[in-house]
Amino acid sequence: MRCPFCGSEDTQVKDSRPAEDNTSIRRRRICPDCGGRFTTFERVQLRELLVIKKTGRKVPFDREKLVRSFEIALRKRPVDRDRIERAVSGIVRRLESSGEVEISSEQIGLQVLEALKTLDDVAFVRYASVYRDFSHAEDFEKLIAEINAKIARDPLDG
Numbered sequence: 001m002r003c004p005f006c007g008s009e010d011t012q013v014k015d016s017r018p019a020e021d022n023t024s025i026r027r028r029r030i031c032p033d034c035g036g037r038f039t040t041f042e043r044v045q046l047r048e049l050l051v052i053k054k055t056g057r058k059v060p061f062d063r064e065k066l067v068r069s070f071e072i073a074l075r076k077r078p079v080d081r082d083r084i085e086r087a088v089s090g091i092v093r094r095l096e097s098s099g100e101v102e103i104s105s106e107q108i109g110l111q112v113l114e115a116l117k118t119l120d121d122v123a124f125v126r127y128a129s130v131y132r133d134f135s136h137a138e139d140f141e142k143l144i145a146e147i148n149a150k151i152a153r154d155p156l157d158g
Contacts, residue, residue, distance in 0.1 A: 005036035073123040
């Protein structure tokens with residue numbers, strides 16, 4: 001692992017343990033050249049995934065981009081970081097075990113919407129407004145009406 005401080009490729013692992021979410025290994029590392037200390041995380045990756053954008057362009061799947069999407073939608077909302085991490089890990093696990101190597105950005109977006117719907121209604125509306133390309137106040141009203149109708153049908157699940 002390359003040192004982020006001096007670029008040396010000869011870093012040493014000082015400590016390894018499971019991360020809080022138990023889906024990765026947290027490693028404390030030290031660089032013998034500059035003495036810099038840093039942490040890395042190691043995850044199981046079942047397969048290399050490619051995301052097919054709306055334009056048809058294919059890009060490698062980026063877990064951190066998925067995390068950022070959740071963080072943006074959930075900014076200033078009372079949702080634990082652990083719940084976000086579990087939601088992201090669940091989506092990644094489903095994508096990797098789907099058997100597909102190429103996945104459309106729309107499929108990923110729908111999974112994010114479903115996860116946000118269970119985490120926080122405000123974040124769900126925020127993400128949906130971008131994902132569904134809202135352009136008028138009526139678009140928000142329709143989505144909120146859908147949420148309210150769902151809550152009316154099943155108040156325990158809303």
